[in-house]
Amino acid sequence: MLKKNKKILIKYFIIKTFISGMILKSNDVLKIKTNIFNINFYIIKFIDNNICLLNNKNKKIIILLLNRKERNIILFYKRNINYDCIPIEVFKLNFIFKLKISIVKKRKINKLNKLLKTNLIAK
Structure with missing residues (x-):
């Protein structure tokens, strides 16, 4: 695992995950190898x-390199406002860089949970 988007588990429910290839240029490969590549700034x-x-x-x-079935599933979920597609991590598999992307749904935080968190922090 080279780069991982850690904020995803806090903000979203993961519905479905895909692994895709990427068409990279030489400067992109260098950024990933030298850890300059930041997955948090990218969207699908x-x-x-x-x-x-x-x-x-x-x-x-x-x-991104996905087969037709995966692409149709992602497009189906992207049409719905409640769902989004987010890059999760970049990793290397057999000398090829791969990207794990997930279809996610936003978590709903109840007012009660917010009050409990603020009361715990205040104490």
């Missing part, structure tokens, strides 16, 4: 009939 978008990894800061696009 549907661009030109491809599912892509899009960087929020510099608008860098990495095309």
Whole structure:
């Protein structure tokens, strides 16, 4: 495991997970190897009939390699407002970099849980 998005388990329920390949350029490979690549800045978008990894800061696009069945499942969930698709981790498998992406649903935090947390912190 090279990079992992740790905030996911706190904010979301994981519904389904996929492993996809990535079309990387040489500077992307160097960023991943030298730990400059930060998965937290990337989101999953549907661009030109491809599912892509899009960087929020510099608008860098990495095309993801998924089969048709996986792509259709992701598109089905992306149409619903309650679900989202988020990159979880980047890892190396047999000299190839892979990306684990998940379909997630936001957790609903009750007002009671918020009150309990604030009371515990105040004490």
